[in-house]
Amino acid sequence: MYYLLFKSFVRTKIFLVSLVLLLTVGLISILIGKHYLIKQEKTIVTAQKFQEERIERNLEYHSDDLGLLLYYLRFTLIKAPTTFSAISIGQSDINPLLQAVTIRALEGQKYDTDFENPSLLMSGNLDLGFVIIYLFPLVLIAMTFNLYSEEKELGTWKIVAAQTVGKTRFLLKKLLVRILFVLVILIFLLFLASVILQIPVDNTFIAICIQSILYLSFWSALCLWIISRKKDSSFNALILISIWVVLTILAPAIVNNYVLNAYQVPEALNAMVAQRDGYHEKWDLKKNATMTGFLEAYPQYKKYPVPEDKFSWIWYYGMQHMGDLESKDISIKMKEKMMMRASVSKKVALFIPTIHTQLIFNSLAGTDMESHLKFLDALTEFHENLRLSFYTKIFEDNSADTIDWKNHGAKFYHPKRHFDWGYLILPTLLISLIIGTLGLFNLRKI
């Protein structure tokens, strides 16, 4: 029976079209992912070389003045790339992969962006995640919308009804053949990606696979439900495409517009100005306007003298740090707003499988906003450690030779990875079950 159903399915035009479409676009998306990984690797190599060369060159000119030398030197923190990000590039094309910072105030350096073509950013990446979220449902719809109605319209349904005992069963089997076909392509593409992109088959990969399968089950359940309402082919096509438009375009876009407007971040601009003023105005004030705040934060430097009538590095770096201190509150507020955006999106996602899947993909791949915020936290820590390791030497007027520059290559930040299986699986599973049950219930009376 299954064999015959499969054979008749293979003979349809839509079978060949979807097979070719999914495989071609799927392969292109994997290659784009590969391209993206290569670009990341190239960037990292350049950054490492750049830092080494810069240190070397500046040592040549400024090794007698450590304060001045460190004014120029930049130290790189790189977010260690994972191959998963090639499956779901997410926000990682907007948020920079690395940040090269001096030990001056961080706030003005932290949010520097990388260069990327804005038109590309707008149109979004054609990664495997996109193919799964957008194209797979379309193919499912194209293969199933007339599952029942076509037989009815062509008049073949009567023959089928007369020849089979379980009409419902027949329809379900016919549906199952199509769903399985799509699932096989999906699994094939995922494993192809794992080979081409060298993705390890670990928990994260399995989670991505499970989420993809659940997502397609949701669409299968939806198709089943629409078919079970026994309307004509045109109506089914119309209604399914409309649902697709609502779920993949309108609903996410509306939520996005709402989130952007409801949680605006004017703090970003204010923090930027506060940081500059916090540092620069200190030039025109008495030295203790700087030193009080700085020494409160770092009492260990109290013993170093700060001459009132001339320039000293402790005062200079103190002023720089005051820029960070005075913009700290507003900067924290900014981060809170961004976290709010993330948490509201996540809550809405529980009810909309398309959004849920995209956010889960991004979070598994480490390409979501939260992962970038964590990188920024790590950068802050990295910056502080750098400063503290250099401060004493600068304030004591040590020469540049006292520092082992070999240890100051570009550093990597390794994000911690954890996910909650319940949060990952349950929302889509429950929604699929409910819709699937509705469909089955309708089909009983066929």
Add this chain to the structure above:
Amino acid sequence: MRKNVIYLLACQLCKDAFRSKVMNIALGLMVFLLLFAAYSGWENYHDQNHTRNLVQEEVQKSWENNPDKHPHRMSHYGSFALRIKHVLSIFDLGIENFVGNAVFLEAHKQNTVNFSEASMSTGLLRFGEVSLAMLLRVIIPLLIFYLGYATVARERENGTLKLLIGQGITRREIVFGKWLGLYSLSLIFLSVIFFTLLLFVLFAAHDDMNSERLLRYTLLILSYLLFFAILCTSTILVSAFSKTAKGALIKLLGIWLLFVIILPKSLQAIGYYLYPTPSKIEIETAVEHDLILKGDSHNPDDPHFKALKDSVLLANNVTKVEDLPFNYSGFIMAQGEAMSTKIYLEHQDHLYQVYRKQNNLERLSAFINPYTAIKNWSMAYSGTDFQSFLHFKAEAEAYRYKLAQTMNQLQMDFIPNKGKAGPKIISNTHWKEFPPFEYRFLSVAKVLRNETISLIALLAWSLLSFVGLLSTSSNLKAI
């Protein structure tokens, strides 16, 4: 062709449309989407511009309130340029949320334009945004296809097409009548959206260039009128040449998916794949490399700066830089700024050339995809395309350069050379004299030049549609 027959057929189509359930649901949904898009577009425009204007004013005030000091300190104090939105960004968001909004302008360094809305967003942004233009380009075409797929095909299926022809109505009249009916329906949406937009353009704008705004607005209306005409023609033609209404619907849905969703994105992705771009750190490395080749101001033995020094000394007939009639380090910094800016801009231009190549694949596809033509045209006239952003960036950079060089000039004129007597600071009236940053939008003519391809494509498509409608309507099969 008889006008009254065409008119009658068109009226019939509209009446039928309003009787259908699909139309009622669609209308309800459209009203909601329209209100939402208009409100969120306006809120975004108003709030963002409000914040940015406030910050820009604050920046100017603090600049002017600086006490007397050394001018070079002021060029490090620097300023900020904030990107102001065009009122038509309410209509079309374009790349608005994907480009930065604020840039710190200081001497010696070209900073990136930071704090794009995208950099503060979740992955949701990638699903797209709702704007009035998005409704016109993405959602309403789908609606027109829904409303129009059956027009001719169903008449044929039902056998009524034969009856119409039998009654002496020509095939051409039928096709044009159906087209006119569908076009009138689509104009309902168009006029509601553009009327709403007109209110914003007239009463909500934050700039004082009334005529410029209205001109952009008019160009937008005209282009969307053409786009909808093309759209309706395609619908009628597909319906006329499909055996069944179902076949017509499936074809139209396929066309929509291909042209609106799949093709633009794929071409952009392929462009990215074909023309790789360097990352920022690679460009910075290259800039620094070039700069050192040209002349390294940190190196005391650098030949470029040594030659410069010698020629300046010779020209002024002195032997030591201290004896020059102007401040020598101010002079050197001015030279360095000019040199580094030139090199940086060369590299940046090169990068933008690659971006243009990446984008061209999609842009040129306007000749096979009218959606692309209208998209780029609409973004450009809404002031939300890539060129508008580059224009802002160029203006900000020009201001930065002017700021740095003015401060260098002040240093040359008023600060004594090393070892000479005289004040090390100058009066703060000099800061007050330096004009604030003011952003002017691209002129309508410049936008036209940028979007010639889109315009030609749009006109070509309109012509093709008209010819198509004329020549093919006589071949309409009655059964």
